[in-house]
Amino acid sequence: MAVRNYKLIEFPIKRSFKEMSEKEAEKFLKWFVKSIPGRIEIFKKTAQNTGYDPRKLNFSPESLKYLGEWFAKRITSRKLTKNEIEKIESGIPGHLKPHVDIPKVDLSKETLSLCYDIGMYLGETFRKNVKGLKWDFIKKPKNDIDYHKPVLVGGKIPVNPIHLVKVFATGLLDKTYSSHRLREVYDSNIEYYFTKESKK
Numbered sequence: 001m002a003v004r005n006y007k008l009i010e011f012p013i014k015r016s017f018k019e020m021s022e023k024e025a026e027k028f029l030k031w032f033v034k035s036i037p038g039r040i041e042i043f044k045k046t047a048q049n050t051g052y053d054p055r056k057l058n059f060s061p062e063s064l065k066y067l068g069e070w071f072a073k074r075i076t077s078r079k080l081t082k083n084e085i086e087k088i089e090s091g092i093p094g095h096l097k098p099h100v101d102i103p104k105v106d107l108s109k110e111t112l113s114l115c116y117d118i119g120m121y122l123g124e125t126f127r128k129n130v131k132g133l134k135w136d137f138i139k140k141p142k143n144d145i146d147y148h149k150p151v152l153v154g155g156k157i158p159v160n161p162i163h164l165v166k167v168f169a170t171g172l173l174d175k176t177y178s179s180h181r182l183r184e185v186y187d188s189n190i191e192y193y194f195t196k197e198s199k200k
Helices: 022-049 063-072 082-090 107-129 161-173 181-192
Strands: 077-079 104-108 135-138 150-153
Touching: 022 082, 022 104, 022 107, 063 107, 063 181, 077 181, 082 104, 104 150, 107 150, 107 181, 150 181, 161 181
Parallel strands: none
Antiparallel strands: 077 104, 135 150
């Protein structure tokens, strides 16, 4: 179900994270952190317009249960183009191609934008419940999956809340995850990466 009157997020730099210089990645991070309050407010209003009580978005772990239920009803997809499918196929080793199911759909632009907003909210929920966490970006190595992307540091390892939400959304799309998965993601990260030993 598409969300009406929802303002998509607009990035200040159009290049991919892999293509960004370190200076550009730093600029993106500053924009990202500065944008968090405004994007969360946009998301709260959007949720309210769809009958969701924005007072439930109080950065508590329990709020992620309600947020997951709301998001699960609003995941939308788009068909991949022939070029996109061919690009995916070209990255798969020949001996593995017979065993790999190539996806025919991907998350829609609207859903990807919501992933950023909900990822920001998830990240701030971590920060408000675990001392010592802050936003930063991965500077090396270049082959790191989160290279130059905003991540939370201060725990055992850097954690990318945006990526966590994208995986959650993909799981909702192919029905491998339920709406409760978002709260489970929070709990598992608290247990394994943001334990008491990582608090300051």
